[in-house]
Amino acid sequence: MSLEFSAESKERIAALLQKYPTKMAATLPVLWIAQEQFGWVSEDAVRLVAATLEVPESHVHGVATFYTMYNKKPVGRLHIQVCTNISCMLCGSDGTLEAFEKRCGLKAGQTNEDFTLQEVECLAACGTAPAVQINDKYYEPVQADDVPALVDRLLAETKEGA
Numbered sequence: 364m365s366l367e368f369s370a371e372s373k374e375r376i377a378a379l380l381q382k383y384p385t386k387m388a389a390t391l392p393v394l395w396i397a398q399e400q401f402g403w404v405s406e407d408a409v410r411l412v413a414a415t416l417e418v419p420e421s422h423v424h425g426v427a428t429f430y431t432m433y434n435k436k437p438v439g440r441l442h443i444q445v446c447t448n449i450s451c452m453l454c455g456s457d458g459t460l461e462a463f464e465k466r467c468g469l470k471a472g473q474t475n476e477d478f479t480l481q482e483v484e485c486l487a488a489c490g491t492a493p494a495v496q497i498n499d500k501y502y503e504p505v506q507a508d509d510v511p512a513l514v515d516r517l518l519a520e521t522k523e524g525a
């Protein structure tokens with residue numbers, strides 16, 4: 364196996380397992396820890412989670428592929444998810460998505476060095492539409508005019524933190 368959990372991830376997993384009745388029941392949060400450490404859930408990460416939880420790889424693979432919150436491919440430094448469902452669409456999400464495409468230099472569904480841009484279904488933030496999730500934070504509402512400054516700020520922040 365080519366991947367290993369860091370000492371910090373191992374500590375988090377050990378603490379998590381105290382809260383679950385079985386190791387299998389902790390599959391979702393342990394997959395999340397894997398994604399946080401490795402950036403995405405590769406087949407090696409699936410094998411690592413399965414070995415850690417002592418469950419079949421097929422179970423972990425099934426969970427990882429069922430939920431869209433797990434990235435099955437590498438993502439850019441900023442993983443931008445723009446909701447274009449009905450409430451957001453009525454509040455201008457088409458323009459928001461276009462503005463991200465223009466600023467990031469790619470189309471929805473694509474990844475480049477800095478960005479992954481995705482059009483997604485309802486983010487459950489309909490009351491403050493158009494809603495956008497970037498990495499693990501919500502930004503709402505985000506109109507087309509807000510996009511360039513938001514991207515510039517987050518790029519600068521992630522460079523500082525890199």
Ligand code: FES
Binds near residue numbers: 450452488489
């Ligand atoms: S429709 Fe966009 S957050 Fe619900």
